[in-house]
Amino acid sequence: MVERRLIGLGFGLLVVGSAFLFWSLRAPYGFILELRATKLVALVCVGAAVGAATVLFQTVAMNRLLTPGIVGFDALFILFQTLLVAALGGVGAAQIPGALRFVLETLVLMGAAAVLFGVVFRRGRGDVTRMILTGIILGVLLRGLAETVQRMLDPSEFAVVQQAMFASFGRVDPGQLGVAVLILSGALAIAFRLSPALDVAGLGRGTARGLGLDHDRIVWATLLLVAAMVSVSTALVGPVTFLGLLAASLARLVTDTHRHAVLIPAAALTGSVILVAGQFVFERLLSGQSALAVVVEFLGGLLFLFLALNKGRP
Numbered sequence: 001m002v003e004r005r006l007i008g009l010g011f012g013l014l015v016v017g018s019a020f021l022f023w024s025l026r027a028p029y030g031f032i033l034e035l036r037a038t039k040l041v042a043l044v045c046v047g048a049a050v051g052a053a054t055v056l057f058q059t060v061a062m063n064r065l066l067t068p069g070i071v072g073f074d075a076l077f078i079l080f081q082t083l084l085v086a087a088l089g090g091v092g093a094a095q096i097p098g099a100l101r102f103v104l105e106t107l108v109l110m111g112a113a114a115v116l117f118g119v120v121f122r123r124g125r126g127d128v129t130r131m132i133l134t135g136i137i138l139g140v141l142l143r144g145l146a147e148t149v150q151r152m153l154d155p156s157e158f159a160v161v162q163q164a165m166f167a168s169f170g171r172v173d174p175g176q177l178g179v180a181v182l183i184l185s186g187a188l189a190i191a192f193r194l195s196p197a198l199d200v201a202g203l204g205r206g207t208a209r210g211l212g213l214d215h216d217r218i219v220w221a222t223l224l225l226v227a228a229m230v231s232v233s234t235a236l237v238g239p240v241t242f243l244g245l246l247a248a249s250l251a252r253l254v255t256d257t258h259r260h261a262v263l264i265p266a267a268a269l270t271g272s273v274i275l276v277a278g279q280f281v282f283e284r285l286l287s288g289q290s291a292l293a294v295v296v297e298f299l300g301g302l303l304f305l306f307l308a309l310n311k312g313r314p
Helices: 002-022 029-061 073-094 098-123 128-150 155-164 174-193 195-201 205-210 215-237 243-255 260-285 291-309
Strands: none
Touching: 002 029, 002 243, 002 260, 029 128, 029 174, 029 195, 029 215, 029 243, 029 260, 073 098, 073 128, 073 155, 073 215, 098 128, 098 174, 098 215, 174 195, 174 215, 174 260, 195 205, 195 215, 195 260, 205 215, 243 260, 243 291, 260 291
C-alpha cells in the first residue's frame, strides 16, 4: 500500500512536470523547451531537497513543527546579500559571475551550519535543543544586522536586496543547476542509506543508545546532510522557509508511516509536486511570475499554526 502511494506521488510529479513543459508550447520549440526544462529541474531539485531535509531535521529534533530554516539559514542568506550590495553596490553585485556567486553563497551557508552544528552540538554533548535555540538566537541577530545595513542603502540598492529575499525560479543558471543536482542527488542517496539508523534515532537518544546505535554520530551526519541540502537549494533560488513543513506534513499524511525509507522519498516527491504544480498554475494559467514563493510561505505559515494548535499532529 505504501509503495503504491509513492508510485502515485511519482506519477503525479510526472503529470504536472509534463504539463509544465508542454502546456501552450509555441515556436521556437527548442529554445522554449530548454528554458522550461531548466526551470523544471530547479523546481524538482529545490522541492526534493527542502522536503527531505525537513524530514531529517524533524527526526533529529524530535519535533514535527520545526524546519531547518529556524536555525537561521534564510537570515544568513539575506545578510550575505545585503553585505554584498553594501560593499559592491547594486551594479557591482549584479556583475559577479553566477557560478562564483553560487559557490560563495553555498560555502558561506555550509560553513556557518558546520560551525553551528559542530561547535554547539558537540560541546553540548548531543543536546539538539540547545543547538536549535542557539540557531534561533543567531537568526534573530543576523536579521537585525541585515535590517541595520539595509537602512543605510540607497532605494535602488535596497530593491536589489529585497528581490533576493524571496525565492525566484526564473534566474537559475544551467551551470549552477548541474552542480546543485550532483550535490543534492548525493545527499539524498546518503540520507536514504541512513534510513534504518534514522528510524532508531527517532526513538530518542536514550533508547537509540540502548539499542546499540551511535546516536550522536548519526545525528551529526544527518545535520551535515541537512546543511548541504538547504545551503545548495537556498543559494540556487533563495529562501523557502515553510515549503519543507508543507512537504513533510503532507508526506506523513499520505504515507502514514514512520519509516524513513518511505518518508524521505515521499517528502522529496511531495515538495517537488508542490513547486511544479504551483509554478504551473501561476505561470501558465494565471500569467504570474513571482507569486509562488509568497503563497507557499503563506500556506506553510497557516499549516504551522494548525500543527501548533494540534500539538504537531498533521
